[in-house]
Amino acid sequence: MSTVSVSPRLRRALAAGVVLSLAVSLAACSADSDAEPDAASTGSSAPAADAGSALDLSDVCPATVVMQQDWQPEAEHGAMYALVGDDYSIDTDAKTVTGSLVAQGVDTGVDIEVRPGGPNVNFQPVPALMYLDTDILIGAVNTDAAIVAAADQPTVAVASQLTWSPQILMWDPESHPGAETIEDATADGAVVVTSGDVIPALLQSQGMIDSSQVDTSYEGTPQRFVSDPTILQQGFATAEPYIYENEIPEWGRPIDYQLLSEIGYSIYPEPLAVRADAVEEYGDCLAKLVPIMQQSQLDFLEDPSAAIALILDLVDQYDTGWTYSEGVAEYSVAQQLELGIVEDDPATGVFGAFDPDRMQSILDDFVPFLVESGSISSSDADAIDVDSLYTNDFLDTSISMG
Template sequence: MTRLRSVAAWVCSVGLAVGLAACGDSASETEPSASAGAGTAASASYNTPLKGICPDTVVVQTSWWPEVDYGATYQLLGANPKIDEGRFRVSGPLGATGVNLEIRSGGPAVSFDSTSALFEKDDDILLGYLDLDEVIRNSAEHPSVGVLAPYAKTPLMFFWGDQSSDFRTLADIGRSGRTVLVGDEAYLNALVGEGLFQRSQIDNSYDGDLRRFVAEDGKLVQVGFVTDEPYRLEHDVAEWAKPVKYLMVGDEYPAYANVLGIRKDKLAGNRECLSRLVPLFQRAMVDYLADPKPANDLMIEVTSRLDTAGYELSSGLLSDGNTKQRELGLVRNGADGVYGTFDTARVQQLITRLTPGLTEAGTPPAAGLKPADVVTDEFIDTGISLN
């Protein structure tokens, strides 16, 4: 799903932000302050030799600004990373591996180009974060392959503010006839096609802010991410400042979110690199969940230096996201007990559910698409699991 979390841009523009940094421009390139610039405490433990095996700079494209979803990636940055404010990037040693890591912001930072599109435009990008829906939708024209499933359950949710409503299933929302404010996403065709939602209740005009939600007193249902909007609405949006109710999409729809993937035609030539690199991402998530503060502090610092039109992070928001990653089972071991693996039966179910709607929309998946075409566990270290 394309991320449209620009709530902070709105609260900044109308003066409703609580504890968010002011909007403004930044200088071109800086080092983070001493409080956040020393890299993560565990970075020296990432010492698998990558020099001469991986690119000298491993470029990772994210799909949004720094946020809790990418905490494990920032965990890998070694000492004194540099912030390129003009290009919305941060780079530094990839632990003690002998190569560098460059993390690129997505969403507004790249004019909302998808990671699939950026793969095609810039050959320097080795890895990128994509939702598996995107991988399946683009499998015919812009194929890519997921090599790690950081999230076992998508943080995607539908939320509402009317406390008298108590939707328990997606079908409950559909039967209510309540307006569902969303973007234009692949999974919606599946939900409508299966009769869970009514086409007439779908409003595709969501542009990322929360003004309409607040203006309508939360009586509509809106798409969002459980690691973001609930905390912001309760703590950062003074015009709302109360909890919302939500329903997790992943309880009924087998999506994999924020899959770490590679352009398909680059897979063979990078096999040796990926066999060493992917386990580092696995270990980084284990370390990040055990002690998220260093990476969170770095992401707060990085975001504060970028011209994000008001999007900011706070320690409270990130801490709440870390709690939800664990308590809601967003980040957990795969069905085989290994962190980061894909369930091929679940991937097949997703392909099956998406194909009719994508075909009707004129973007059919590759003919005969199978799970092995879009995901692989080849590079996973089966000895790495979350406690």
């Protein structure tokens, strides 16, 4: 068989698996850049927010609100990029984009800077970055990553953006005819290929697979799946189904999959979080900014075109080897809505809210996996108070998708 082309887009799944092993690293990973942005900010074309209004951040927030993502620019991060005004400038050395923070059509009186994660920061976990550089106000921190970091780099989630994880296990429908679920597809002893221990541990805890079916050698490329379509492989519902069918010519046909959230992978993916000390220090800012972030996600999903154009511009100008097409971006938006990956909190009907019962369940279910993998110690796990991991206090409870 000919060599399979590698899409760097697929490497995100690998990064998701290795983040836990990196979470205790404190080493700084990116040098300050002396490079000037490639364009000077000339002011947003949006009208200014009314002084003192809910959209006026000038009197309560930092002059530049810095937000840190956990991966390369993509549509799953649309709410952040949708706030970047049309006066944006890009620093191709530091890999940042800065512009007026524009919400609901008005200039909020402050700037926003969005920083990508992953290879741009040597795969450092977001909590570590937030404590290394306290200019970062908002970071995207998965719930399991927050649990791992709780002892030394505690963060508090303030709003959920993706309600459910888009992570999947995928399989070839021709190799597993009639399979509709992960349990169906693994019933014949198929090997499950992942980049970390958490997913296999979850499947084993539910009796779906045994130890002979575990393979944690996934490298984030399609080579293995294309050459051995009997395996199941991790991926994202917002990307891999489109990529494999449309952008990997060696495959070029549909795949089947199931969301891991349907079988107990219940973490909140990439919720917006702040350092624990920032809850009080920036409380007045968060009281205005969090509702803006709630609405930004909904506005992005309703009309993603401008933010997608920015994301594609950043991918092109950052030039890191990451590839991301307009087709994948549009597919991601459609999947977020169609699969209910983004929805109102089922318990309250508020978009962006955290369900206390779900948060407790995440802590109860995932701590044993994290302790067993060595990501956290038993003593640190016992010290975690679930209420310290999140707050609903800054949400606008009137904001919903309904």
